[in-house]
Amino acid sequence: MVTLAELNSGKIPDWCPGCGDFGILNALKRAMMDTGLPHEKFYLVAGIGCSGKTPQWLNTYSIHTLHGRALPVATGAKLANTDLNVIVTGGDGDGYGIGAGHFLHAMRRNIDLTYVVFNNLVYGLTTGQTSPTSEKGFATKSTPFGVIEVPVNPLALAIASGATYVARGYAGDIVHLSKLIADGITHRGFALIDVLQPCVTFNHKNTYEWYQKTVYKLPETYNPADKMAAFQKSMEWGDSGIPIGVFYKESRPTYADELPQLSTPLVKQPIDNVDIDRLMQKMI
Amino acid sequence: MAGQADLDFSFKMGGEAGYGIAQSGMIFSKACTRMGLHVFVNNEYPSLIRGGHNTVQIRVRAKPVPGHTETVSMVLALNRKTMDDHEKEVLPGGVILYDADDVKDTKKERGDVSYCHIPLLALAKEAGGERIMRNTVGLGAAAAFCGLDVGIMNQLIKEGLGKKGEALADTNIRAAKLGYDFAAKNYDTKAFGWKLSGRAGEPPKMLITGNEAMAMGAIRAGCKFLAAYPMTPASAIMHYFAANERECSLVMKHVEDEIAGINMAIGAANAGVRAMISTSGGGFSLQTEGLGLAAMTETPVVMIEVQRPGPATGLPTRTEQADLHFVINAHQGEFPRLVVVPGDAEECFYLTAEAFNWAERFQLPVIVMSDKYLAESFFSHEKFDQSRVTVNRGWIVGEDWLKAHQPFKRYFSTENGVSPRVIPGTAYGIHREPSDERDELGSIDEDPQVRKVQVERRLRKFASVQKEVPAPALHGPAGADVTLVVWGSTKGPAIEALELLEKQGVRANVMQFVYMWPFPEAAEGLLREAKRLVLVEGNATGQLGRLIRQQTGIKIEEKILRYDGRPLSAEYIRGGFTSLKGGRA
Ligand SMILES: Cc1ncc(C[n+]2csc(CCOP(=O)(O)OP(=O)(O)O)c2C)c(N)n1
Numbered sequence: 054m055v056t057l058a059e060l061n062s063g064k065i066p067d068w069c070p071g072c073g074d075f076g077i078l079n080a081l082k083r084a085m086m087d088t089g090l091p092h093e094k095f096y097l098v099a100g101i102g103c104s105g106k107t108p109q110w111l112n113t114y115s116i117h118t119l120h121g122r123a124l125p126v127a128t129g130a131k132l133a134n135t136d137l138n139v140i141v142t143g144g145d146g147d148g149y150g151i152g153a154g155h156f157l158h159a160m161r162r163n164i165d166l167t168y169v170v171f172n173n174l175v176y177g178l179t180t181g182q183t184s185p186t187s188e189k190g191f192a193t194k195s196t197p198f199g200v201i202e203v204p205v206n207p208l209a210l211a212i213a214s215g216a217t218y219v220a221r222g223y224a225g226d227i228v229h230l231s232k233l234i235a236d237g238i239t240h241r242g243f244a245l246i247d248v249l250q251p252c253v254t255f256n257h258k259n260t261y262e263w264y265q266k267t268v269y270k271l272p273e274t275y276n277p278a279d280k281m282a283a284f285q286k287s288m289e290w291g292d293s294g295i296p297i298g299v300f301y302k303e304s305r306p307t308y309a310d311e312l313p314q315l316s317t318p319l320v321k322q323p324i325d326n327v328d329i330d331r332l333m334q335k336m337i
Numbered sequence: 338m339a340g341q342a343d344l345d346f347s348f349k350m351g352g353e354a355g356y357g358i359a360q361s362g363m364i365f366s367k368a369c370t371r372m373g374l375h376v377f378v379n380n381e382y383p384s385l386i387r388g389g390h391n392t393v394q395i396r397v398r399a400k401p402v403p404g405h406t407e408t409v410s411m412v413l414a415l416n417r418k419t420m421d422d423h424e425k426e427v428l429p430g431g432v433i434l435y436d437a438d439d440v441k442d443t444k445k446e447r448g449d450v451s452y453c454h455i456p457l458l459a460l461a462k463e464a465g466g467e468r469i470m471r472n473t474v475g476l477g478a479a480a481a482f483c484g485l486d487v488g489i490m491n492q493l494i495k496e497g498l499g500k501k502g503e504a505l506a507d508t509n510i511r512a513a514k515l516g517y518d519f520a521a522k523n524y525d526t527k528a529f530g531w532k533l534s535g536r537a538g539e540p541p542k543m544l545i546t547g548n549e550a551m552a553m554g555a556i557r558a559g560c561k562f563l564a565a566y567p568m569t570p571a572s573a574i575m576h577y578f579a580a581n582e583r584e585c586s587l588v589m590k591h592v593e594d595e596i597a598g599i600n601m602a603i604g605a606a607n608a609g610v611r612a613m614i615s616t617s618g619g620g621f622s623l624q625t626e627g628l629g630l631a632a633m634t635e636t637p638v639v640m641i642e643v644q645r646p647g648p649a650t651g652l653p654t655r656t657e658q659a660d661l662h663f664v665i666n667a668h669q670g671e672f673p674r675l676v677v678v679p680g681d682a683e684e685c686f687y688l689t690a691e692a693f694n695w696a697e698r699f700q701l702p703v704i705v706m707s708d709k710y711l712a713e714s715f716f717s718h719e720k721f722d723q724s725r726v727t728v729n730r731g732w733i734v735g736e737d738w739l740k741a742h743q744p745f746k747r748y749f750s751t752e753n754g755v756s757p758r759v760i761p762g763t764a765y766g767i768h769r770e771p772s773d774e775r776d777e778l779g780s781i782d783e784d785p786q787v788r789k790v791q792v793e794r795r796l797r798k799f800a801s802v803q804k805e806v807p808a809p810a811l812h813g814p815a816g817a818d819v820t821l822v823v824w825g826s827t828k829g830p831a832i833e834a835l836e837l838l839e840k841q842g843v844r845a846n847v848m849q850f851v852y853m854w855p856f857p858e859a860a861e862g863l864l865r866e867a868k869r870l871v872l873v874e875g876n877a878t879g880q881l882g883r884l885i886r887q888q889t890g891i892k893i894e895e896k897i898l899r900y901d902g903r904p905l906s907a908e909y910i911r912g913g914f915t916s917l918k919g920g921r922a
């Protein structure tokens with residue numbers, strides 16, 4: 054169990070005033086508190102970007118990695134110590150662009166991680182270029198005549214790739230978002246929480262006002278166990294409405310569950326005197 | 338005929354891929370080691386699965402074998418190409434075993450060797466086998482000439498094929514016997530000048546590759562996590578880990594790419610287990626990014642880089658030593674790393690094990706380099722001495738220490754540059770490790786003074802390592818007239834070349850660089866004491882020579898370089914020496 058005061062790193066976030074990242078940070082803190090898990094067992098792994106700085110504003114064990122590489126670092130840490138609650142933060146460029154390969158494979162493996170993507174549909178830290186989730190036609194510094202590609206659909210990709218908890222939240226609804234994150238943390242397996250995050254500086258299209266009008270919560274009657282329904286819902290986007298909530302959920306053994314040698318976490322196994330006589334004998 | 342003590346017998350088997358040459362080579366080699374003899378086995382093969390031209394060459398002596406020779410005493414030619422390419426390598430009095438029904442219209446240019454037809458295919462069929470069993474018939478015939486212990490050979494066939502069913506083993510044993518009997522009946526096998534005889538009382542020997550020795554060293558050192566992506570010639574390391582995953586309780590992750598590999602190893606190491614990657618130059622290229630993350634977060638990881646000829650795909654299955662500067666300089670910025678290069682299987686074991694101590698004691702990436710020739714050749718060696726491997730995890734602090742040192746300063750400045758480390762999950766040790774520059778608490782900080790303190794502290798770690806790295810190893814007589822300067826797999830061939838040079842009246846010794854980076858401080862003195870330096874390397878530009886010049890100002894003018902994708906040998910070095918300007922024949 055951890056308190057708000059304990060989670061405070063004493064550092065003041067250097068994000069632009071009004072940035073959606075603040076809402077996500079607050080929701081994340083709240084989620085960590087709500088899980089009731091011990092403070093020192095949280096291990097945060099971040100990519101590079103405005104979003105990647107999140108662990109700096111938090112007092113938890115954390116490692117800030119390279120652009121796009123947070124998921125493999127998190128995977129290694131989780132396999133080394135299955136007792137850690139590993140939470141990964143990063144941007145859409147980080148996770149769905151440069152790190153897209155790792156994203157896919159981490160989901161196939163159903164590594165027990167919670168991946169919170171700060172999806173602002175633009176590159177923030179590098180001052181406003183197109184991102185893999187930018188809408189077609191979106192004009193940015195690197196696409197002054199509008200984006201030509203169609204955007205990546207992270208939720209559909211996650212459902213198709215084997216993620217076992219697929220959700221979308223909105224940085225402007227902290228209560229709802231913190232619940233999604235807390236459930237993602239307690240979920241056994243790969244949990245993706247894609248978060249609609251207004252970038253007040255570089256994205257003047259997908260703004261708070263726009264999300265306020267378009268975002269709606271998946272109804273109570275929605276069944277997240279239905280994969281086909283989840284695919285269908287994941288395709289909804291635009292002025293006509295953007296659903297948030299848990300799109301898909303299933304229970305499947307995690308990667309670590311399939312490894313009998315992890316019944317004791319690797320980090321707890323003694324290494325002072327590993328006897329290899331049998332290995333050598335086999336070579337004779 | 339040479340006496341047993343001087344025995345030096347090399348047997349080359351050649352044929353297309355997929356015809357069991359490697360397996361026969363293993364049986365022959367293991368039979369020799371079980372007879373108490375020493376062997377060295379190297380293979381040459383192209384990058385394909387079926388067809389092509391593969392050879393296995395087994396060299397047998399009564400004393401340790403440092404490398405291969407360019408000549409052989411016996412050839413088993415399963416195809417025409419083996420005959421054409423290798424008949425010139427056979428020593429006078431040697432034999433070439435071949436199947437005249439298969440290998441037709443050959444030139445047979447050598448008057449001083451015996452061409453012995455063995456109906457390999459016919460006998461394989463007679464034994465109840467197929468074309469794939471020709472190699473076993475050849476093995477039997479070879480045994481008849483050189484005196485390989487048939488009982489041991491049969492036992493090894495059983496051990497090797499036992500899993501696939503006894504019937505198959507029996508068929509193979511029959512095939513070997515038919516080959517043996519045919520040779521004994523039709524040729525004067527007794528007159529063959531190289532005879533293997535058992536040496537009772539010899540301690541049992543392993544037959545082990547450089548790759549396996551490295552993997553074993555890592556396991557002994559307590560490495561629990563390997564992340565790798567297949568790439569010749571490093572793949573056997575991941576295979577070895579995978580095969581022993583459950584028995585040794587460790588995790589081998591076959592990753593989506595080498596980028597994931599290094600980052601997973603960093604994650605595992607950061608979480609507190611000994612972790613490593615293994616790859617070749619191409620994979621290491623992808624890992625140059627992660628190398629810097631390990632250095633910046635001061636996460637101890639071990640990286641095994643097995644060289645093959647580049648650039649790009651290069652010669653995937655051949656050998657070269659051309660990644661030295663790449664490995665020493667990879668990644669942007671200035672930071673400490675340690676680069677060590679074993680020269681044989683024994684060094685592969687001990688130095689890989691020790692690499693984990695370096696990595697944890699100084700919290701930096703350690704790169705252990707190898708090359709195809711070292712990685713995939715088999716060495717015979719007694720069991721390694723486990724007591725020589727101790728585990729030193731460096732400065733890891735626990736709860737009590739942490740309670741007394743709040744707030745925990747992960748990156749605080751110390752004299753030797755090494756800061757306290759904590760295993761995540763430990764109470765009172767919570768901190769941040771950014772890949773941006775940071776203050777001693779781990780908070781991102783761009784203050785010029787903070788930057789300076791951290792840069793200097795990291796470089797002090799480098800200086801601390803430099804004080805400890807051992808001097809280059811010297812082999813052969815002190816005060817020799819010529820010093821061969823080598824690194825990595827060239828060790829064995831260079832040491833053997835000393836005997837050849839001695840015969841020509843040249844007193845030489847070998848200076849083997851093992852720790853390459855930080856450059857050992859003692860090296861300069863040793864180099865300046867030497868009378869005449871000759872650089873011997875498996876590359877085209879003399880990379881060690883360049884490093885020596887960079888670090889000491891000493892320019893080694895005389896060079897013996899090989900860069901045709903094939904390993905250096907004692908004869909090659911002698912030949913190279915003779916053609917040097919100042920060389921004497
Ligand atoms: C290998 C590499 N390439 C490029 C960069 C520069 N870079 C830093 S953050 C970033 C993109 C940021 O966008 P996103 O991941 O969406 O995060 P945001 O800043 O929007 O939160 C880039 C390209 C880098 N750090 N490393």
Ligand code: SF4
Binds near residue numbers: 067069071074251
């Ligand atoms: S650039 Fe955008 S994403 Fe980055 S801090 Fe500013 S508002 Fe937030």
